[in-house]
Amino acid sequence: MTPPTERPTVSLxxxxxxxxxxxxxxxLSLGYTLVYLSIIVLLPLAALVLKASGLGLSxxxxxxxxxxxxxxxxxxxxxxxxxxxxxxVFGVIVAWVLTRYDFPGRRLLDAAVxxxxxxxxxVAGIALAAIYAPNGWIGALIAPLGWKIAFTPLGxxxxxxxxGLPFIVRTVQPVIVDLEQDVEEASASLGATRLQTLSxxxxxxxxxxxxxxxxxxxxxxxxxxxxxxxxxxxxxxISEIAPLLIVVKLEEFNYEGxxxxxIWMLAISFFILFAINLIQAWSRRRFGxx
Amino acid sequence: xxxxATGWAxxxxxxxxxxxxxxxxxxxxxxxxxxxxxxxxxxxGVTVVFLSLFLILPLAIVFTEAFSKGVAAYWGALISPDARxxxxxxxxxxxxxxxxxxxxxxxxxxxxxxFHFPGKSFLITLIDLPFSVSPVVAGLMFVLLFGAHxxxxxxxKAHDLEIIFAVPGIVLATIFVTFPFVARELIALMEDQGTxxxxxxxxxxxxxxxxxxxxxxxxxxxxxxxxxxxxxxxAMGEFGAVxxxxxxxxxxxxxxxxxVEILYxxxxxxxxxxxxxxxxxxxxxxxxxKTLLETRFNDALPGKARGH
Amino acid sequence: MQIRAQDIVKSFxxxxxxxxxxxxxxxxxxxxxxLLGPSGGGKTTLLRIIAGLDLPDSGxxxxxxxxxxxxxxxxxxxxxxxxxxxxFKHLTVEDNVGFGLDVRNRAQRPPKAEIRRRAHELLDLVxxxxxxxxxxxxxxxxxxxxxxxxxxxxxxxxxxxLDEPFGALDAKVRRxxxxxxxxxxxxxxxxxxxxxxxxxxxxxxxxxVAVLNGGHIEQIGTPDEIYDHPATAFVHEFxxxxxxxxxxxxEGEVFLGDxxxxxxxxxxxxxxxxGEGRLFVRPQDILIGEEGPGALQAEVLSVRRSGPTRRAExxxxxxxxxxxVDAPASVALQPGAFVPVRFLRGAFFLKADAAGAAVHARx
Numbered sequence: 034m035t036p037p038t039e040r041p042t043v044s045l046x047x048x049x050x051x052x053x054x055x056x057x058x059x060x061l062s063l064g065y066t067l068v069y070l071s072i073i074v075l076l077p078l079a080a081l082v083l084k085a086s087g088l089g090l091s092x093x094x095x096x097x098x099x100x101x102x103x104x105x106x107x108x109x110x111x112x113x114x115x116x117x118x119x120x121x122v123f124g125v126i127v128a129w130v131l132t133r134y135d136f137p138g139r140r141l142l143d144a145a146v147x148x149x150x151x152x153x154x155x156v157a158g159i160a161l162a163a164i165y166a167p168n169g170w171i172g173a174l175i176a177p178l179g180w181k182i183a184f185t186p187l188g189x190x191x192x193x194x195x196x197g198l199p200f201i202v203r204t205v206q207p208v209i210v211d212l213e214q215d216v217e218e219a220s221a222s223l224g225a226t227r228l229q230t231l232s233x234x235x236x237x238x239x240x241x242x243x244x245x246x247x248x249x250x251x252x253x254x255x256x257x258x259x260x261x262x263x264x265x266x267x268x269x270x271i272s273e274i275a276p277l278l279i280v281v282k283l284e285e286f287n288y289e290g291x292x293x294x295x296i297w298m299l300a301i302s303f304f305i306l307f308a309i310n311l312i313q314a315w316s317r318r319r320f321g322x323x
Numbered sequence: 324x325x326x327x328a329t330g331w332a333x334x335x336x337x338x339x340x341x342x343x344x345x346x347x348x349x350x351x352x353x354x355x356x357x358x359x360x361x362x363x364x365x366x367x368g369v370t371v372v373f374l375s376l377f378l379i380l381p382l383a384i385v386f387t388e389a390f391s392k393g394v395a396a397y398w399g400a401l402i403s404p405d406a407r408x409x410x411x412x413x414x415x416x417x418x419x420x421x422x423x424x425x426x427x428x429x430x431x432x433x434x435x436x437x438f439h440f441p442g443k444s445f446l447i448t449l450i451d452l453p454f455s456v457s458p459v460v461a462g463l464m465f466v467l468l469f470g471a472h473x474x475x476x477x478x479x480k481a482h483d484l485e486i487i488f489a490v491p492g493i494v495l496a497t498i499f500v501t502f503p504f505v506a507r508e509l510i511a512l513m514e515d516q517g518t519x520x521x522x523x524x525x526x527x528x529x530x531x532x533x534x535x536x537x538x539x540x541x542x543x544x545x546x547x548x549x550x551x552x553x554x555x556x557x558a559m560g561e562f563g564a565v566x567x568x569x570x571x572x573x574x575x576x577x578x579x580x581x582x583v584e585i586l587y588x589x590x591x592x593x594x595x596x597x598x599x600x601x602x603x604x605x606x607x608x609x610x611x612x613k614t615l616l617e618t619r620f621n622d623a624l625p626g627k628a629r630g631h
Numbered sequence: 632m633q634i635r636a637q638d639i640v641k642s643f644x645x646x647x648x649x650x651x652x653x654x655x656x657x658x659x660x661x662x663x664x665x666l667l668g669p670s671g672g673g674k675t676t677l678l679r680i681i682a683g684l685d686l687p688d689s690g691x692x693x694x695x696x697x698x699x700x701x702x703x704x705x706x707x708x709x710x711x712x713x714x715x716x717x718x719f720k721h722l723t724v725e726d727n728v729g730f731g732l733d734v735r736n737r738a739q740r741p742p743k744a745e746i747r748r749r750a751h752e753l754l755d756l757v758x759x760x761x762x763x764x765x766x767x768x769x770x771x772x773x774x775x776x777x778x779x780x781x782x783x784x785x786x787x788x789x790x791x792x793l794d795e796p797f798g799a800l801d802a803k804v805r806r807x808x809x810x811x812x813x814x815x816x817x818x819x820x821x822x823x824x825x826x827x828x829x830x831x832x833x834x835x836x837x838x839x840v841a842v843l844n845g846g847h848i849e850q851i852g853t854p855d856e857i858y859d860h861p862a863t864a865f866v867h868e869f870x871x872x873x874x875x876x877x878x879x880x881x882e883g884e885v886f887l888g889d890x891x892x893x894x895x896x897x898x899x900x901x902x903x904x905x906g907e908g909r910l911f912v913r914p915q916d917i918l919i920g921e922e923g924p925g926a927l928q929a930e931v932l933s934v935r936r937s938g939p940t941r942r943a944e945x946x947x948x949x950x951x952x953x954x955x956v957d958a959p960a961s962v963a964l965q966p967g968a969f970v971p972v973r974f975l976r977g978a979f980f981l982k983a984d985a986a987g988a989a990v991h992a993r994x
Contacts, residue, residue, distance in 0.1 A: 056437050056521050057531030063434035069427045073499055074452055077464035080474050084467050123373050130370040134363060144614045145378045151606035153560025155580040156599040159587050160381035163388060195377050214356055215717035218684050221355040221704045222711040223731030223786055237721040256457025259562035276459035280567060288472060295460040355684055355704050
C-alpha cells in the first residue's frame with residue numbers, strides 16, 4: 034500500500050483510525066457521517082434513554098405491569114409473532130411458487146410482493162379495513178358465518194401479515210434461486226420421494242433464511258402503527274397495540290408512560306432478535322458453507 | 324430477488340454442457356426436481372389467492388372507493404384547500420428529506436466502503452437502527468428532545484423556535500425513518516466494487532473530486548436511484564413518526580397520509596380514498612421503476628436480499 | 632448388472648443441435664467404463680439419462696434384461712455421485728450416508744441401529760471412520776467426495792454412476808482418489824460408469840473408454856485401443872499428443888507434396904481411396920537426426936526441455952507445417968539447422984466428404 038496522501042486532509046484522517054489508502058476524503062466523509070448520524074439518530078435516542086433513566090428501573094417496571102400497558106405489549110408481541118409465523122408458512126410457498134414455477138401473471142405477482150414496502154401504511158390500513166370490515170368485500174362474505182376480522186385482534190394480524198410478507202419472501206427467494214439442483218437430484222437418486230426431498234432436504238436448507246425473514250417481519254410487526262390502527266378497533270385490553278398506547282399517553286402529556294412503553298418495546302424486541310440471532314449462529318454452524 | 328424476477332421461466336436450454344453453472348439452467352426440465360402437476364397447481368392456487376387477498380385487493384379497493392362517489396367528488400377531494408396544502412407539505416418534506424439522505428448516504432458509503440477503520444460494523448448497525456425502531460417510538464424520541472417538555476424545549480421556546488408540531492419536526496422525523504435506504508444500498512454495492520477503479524483514476528492523475536464525479540458516481544448511479552426510489556416512497560408515505568410530531572394542524576402540519584387519516588376518521592371515506600389513491604399511485608410508480616431497475620440494471624445493484 | 636443404452640436421442644429445447652444423436656452403449660457386469668469427451672459432447676447427458684435424472688426423447692435403457700426406461704430415478708436404484716458432492720449440508724456425515732435407507736417406506740426401511748451400522752461400515756470402506764458426526768462443511772473436498780460415494784453405495788445400487796467425480800478437486804487429491812477408486816472397484820465389483828474430461832483419468836481407471844463428441848460415440852474400446860488405434864481424426868486429436876499434417880493418399884501410400892513418406896508396410900492402407908487428408912503423428916513416433924527411407928529434411932524451429940526428453944518443434948518442407956518431435960539428448964539440435972526426420976508411425980484420415988461424415992483410413 035502507498036503511504037497516506039500528501040493532500041492536506043481534515044483532522045480526522047490524521048487519527049490512527051485509517052488504514053493507509055490513497056483515496057481522499059476519508060476525514061470529510063466520516064466526519065459528515067458521524068455528525069449527521071449524531072443529530073438524526075443518537076441525539077433523539079439519548080433523549081429517550083435520558084428520560085427512561087429518570088424513571089429508573091422501578092418506574093419502568095411499575096408502568097410495564099400496569100394492566101392496560103401490559104395488555105398492549107402482550108397484544109403487540111403475540112400478534113406480531115402470530116403474523117410472522119403465518120407469513121413463514123405462506124411466504125415460503127409464495128417464494129417457492131414465484132421462483133420455481135412459471136404461470137401467467139407470475140411477474141406481476143412477483144412485483145406486487147414489494148407493495149407493502151411501497152404503499153404508505155395509512156393507505157394500507159384504510160384499504161384493509163375497508164375490505165375486511167363487516168360490509169367490505171371479504172368481511173361481507175364471512176359475516177354470515179359469524180366471523181369478524183376487522184376491529185378484532187384478527188384484523189391486527191391481517192395488517193401485520195400484509196406488512197411482514199415481503200420480508201419473508203424476499204429473504205427466502207435468493208436462497209431458493211441458489212439451491213443446488215444436484216442436491217435435489219441426489220436425494221431423488223437415493224430413493225426419496227419429492228415430498229421427502231422437500232421436507233428433509235429443501236426445507237432445512239431454507240430454515241436460516243426463514244428465521245431471518247421471521248425476525249425481520251416480527252420486528253417490523255411489533256412497531257407497526259399506520260396499517261394497524263384503522264383495522265384494529267383499538268379497544269383497550271383487547272385490540273390496543275403498544276405503539277397506539279404510546280400515542281395515547283403522549284396525547285395525555287404522559288411522557289413517562291410513553292417512554293416506559295417505548296423502552297419495553299425496544300427491550301423485548303432486542304431480546305427476541307438477540308435470541309433469533311443466536312439460533313441463526315447455531316444453524317450457520319450446523320450448515321456451514323459447503 | 325432480482326434474479327427471481329427473471330426467473331426460471333425462460334431458462335435457456337443450450338446447456339448440454341456439464342459445467343455446474345449451466346446445470347442450473349436445466350432445472351426447469353429435470354423430471355426429478357419438479358413437483359407433480361397437482362401439487363404445483365395447488366401451490367400456485369394458494370399463492371394467487373393469498374397474494375390477491377393481502378396485496379391485490381387492498382390496491383384495488385383504494386381506487387374503487389376513491390371513485391365511489393364519482394369523478395367530480397374525487398376531483399373535489401383532491402383540490403380542496405386542505406388536500407392541496409397536505410400535498411404541498413408532503414412534497415416539501417420529501418424535497419428536503421430525500422436530498423439530505425442522499426448526501427448522507429454518499430458520505431457514509433464512501434467512508435465505510437472505501438476505507439478500513441475500527442468500529443465500522445458498529446457504525447453500520449447504527450445506520451440500520453431506524454429500521455428496527457417503531458416509527459411511533461421515533462416520533463416520541465423527537466418529542467422528548469424538542470417538545471415543550473423535552474430536553475431542548477425550554478431553550479427552543481426562549482429563542483422562539485418551533486420544531487415539534489411544526490414542519491421542522493416532520494422533516495426530522497421523516498429523515499430519521501428514511502435514513503438507511505440510500506446508505507445501505509450504496510454501502511452494499513460500493514463494498515462489492517472495492518477501490519480499484521478509484522485508485523486507477525487517481526494514479527492516472529485525476530483529482531479526488533473528479534475521480535468521484537467521473538468514476539465512482541457512474542458506477543453507483545443505478546443503486547443510488549434505487550435507494551432514492553425507496554427513500555422517497557417512504558418519505559412521502561410515512562405515517563407513525565410524522566403523526567406523533569405533527570400535531571395534526573389542518574392546512575399547516577398535515578401531510579397526505581395524515582390528511583387521509585383525518586378524512587377517514589370523519590367518515591369522509593370517498594375523500595380519504597381519493598387522497599389515498601394518489602399515494603397508491605406513487606407506490607405503483609415506485610414499484611414499476613423498481614422492477615425496471617432490477618430487471619435492466621441488475622448487475623449495477625448490490626446482489627442480495629432486499630428489504631424494508 | 633449389465634447396463635445397456637439403446638439408440639438414445641436427446642435434445643434440449645432451444646439448443647441448436649441434439650445433445651445425443653442416437654447413442655448406444657453396452658456396459659458389462661462389473662465393468663468400469665469411462666465416458667470421455669470435451670464439454671458439450673453429451674457424456675453427462677448420457678449418464679443422467681441412464682440414471683433417470685433426464686428423460687430421453689427416444690431410445691431405451693436396460694438394466695440387465697429389464698427395461699428401465701419407464702422407471703423413475705427413485706426406482707432405478709442407481710448410485711449417482713455428483714461433481715460438486717451434493718451432500719446434505721444440514722446432516723452429519725453418518726446421516727448423509729444413511730439418508731437413502733432412511734427415506735425408504737416403512738416396510739423396507741431397516742431399523743435405525745441397522746442404518747447406523749451400515750453407514751459406519753461404508754464410512755470404514757471409504758476410509759472415513761471417526762468422522763461420522765462431522766458436518767460436510769468440516770470436511771475437505773476429497774473427504775466430501777468419499778462421503779458422497781459412501782452415500783451412493785448405501786442404497787446397494789445396481790450401477791454406480793459418477794459425474795466428473797474428481798472435477799472439483801485439485802490435481803494431487805485427484806490422483807490419490809483415482810487409484811483409490813480403482814481399488815474400491817476391484818473390491819466391490821460394482822458396474823460403474825463415470826464421466827470425465829480428463830483423458831489420463833479415463834485411460835488409467837477404466838476397463839473401457841467411450842469417447843463422446845457432438846452427441847455421438849466416436850470410439851469405444853480399451854485404453855490401449857483408444858490410444859494406439861484411434862478410430863477417428865477427432866479421437867486422435869483429443870487423446871494424447873499429436874501433430875496434424877496436411878497430406879495426400881495415393882494408392883495406399885501417404886505423400887507429403889511429391890515426397891513419399893514410406894510409412895511401415897504393416898500399417899499401410901490396403902485401399903484404393905485417394906485424396907487429401909490429414910496425417911496424425913505422435914511426438915514419439917518421429918525419428919530425428921537419422922537418414923533412412925522416406926526421410927525429410929526439416930528445419931529446427933525451437934528446442935525445449937520436456938521432462939526426461941527434449942521436445943523439438945520442426946518445420947516440414949513443402950508447406951512448412953510445424954510438427955512436435957521427441958528428440959533424444961544425444962542428437963544435437965540447433966534452431967535454424969536442417970535435420971533429417973522419419974515418420975515411424977502415423978494415422979491418415981481423408982478429409983470429410985461433402986456429407987460431413989469422415990471417411991478415414993489408417994496410414
